[in-house]
Amino acid sequence: MGFLLSKMLAVFGDQEHKVIIVGLDNAGKTTILYQFLTKEAVHTTPTIGSNVEEITVSKTHFLVWDIGGQESLRASWYSYYCNTEIVILVVDSTDRERLTLTKDELHQMLSHEDLQKASVLILANKQDMKGSMTPKEISKCLTLDNITSHSWHVQPCCALTGEGLPASLDWMKSRVVAN
Ligand code: G3D
Numbered sequence: 001m002g003f004l005l006s007k008m009l010a011v012f013g014d015q016e017h018k019v020i021i022v023g024l025d026n027a028g029k030t031t032i033l034y035q036f037l038t039k040e041a042v043h044t045t046p047t048i049g050s051n052v053e054e055i056t057v058s059k060t061h062f063l064v065w066d067i068g069g070q071e072s073l074r075a076s077w078y079s080y081y082c083n084t085e086i087v088i089l090v091v092d093s094t095d096r097e098r099l100t101l102t103k104d105e106l107h108q109m110l111s112h113e114d115l116q117k118a119s120v121l122i123l124a125n126k127q128d129m130k131g132s133m134t135p136k137e138i139s140k141c142l143t144l145d146n147i148t149s150h151s152w153h154v155q156p157c158c159a160l161t162g163e164g165l166p167a168s169l170d171w172m173k174s175r176v177v178a179n
Pocket of ligand 1 (some may be wrong): 127
């Protein structure tokens with residue numbers, strides 16, 4: 001597809017943008033996806049596959065692939081990378097012990113050639129919980145300042161209430177329009 005045509009389709013909203021949602025097990029991926037789907041401002045079509053949902057945010061269509069986070073499944077994350085425009089990395093902000101593991105997974109992911117053009121949204125989830133790490137602490141531990149090859153953004157949120165999630169959708173939309 002020509003560059004101009006794809007740009008026009010992006011602006012006028014007929015293009016689907018592939019998003020993958022990753023993170024360790026228990027981070028809150030499923031809860032976040034559920035919140036995306038039930039928000040009044042967000043309309044969705046029925047599930048396309050067992051782990052794919054379409055989310056439409058004011059005429060921008062995101063096809064969101066929810067990829068399992070257990071260790072056995074992380075090895076196959078790469079098979080979902082092709083054509084991905086946005087990676088949503090969900091972090092359990094209370095899980096200090098496994099943040100280094102998340103960091104390693106993130107940097108390994110971003111070195112994959114199929115993700116060279118992807119933008120990264122880090123959702124610092126479970127902000128409602130006592131002792132949760134701040135977005136600043138999470139950014140530092142994930143060494144986000146070292147990532148200059150990809151556009152990234154950290155959004156604090158609470159998947160149980162949905163707080164912070166509309167802002168994350170706005171950022172996703174701004175990225176696909178920018179590209
Ligand atoms: P996953 O899909 O990444 O594995 P889930 O994670 O969405 O299944 O969530 C794992 C657990 O964390 C769930 O609790 C869920 O309710 C909880 N959770 C998700 N987001 C938040 C949040 O923002 N705040 C709090 N306090 N809990 C959250 P259960 O008890 O069902 O295992």
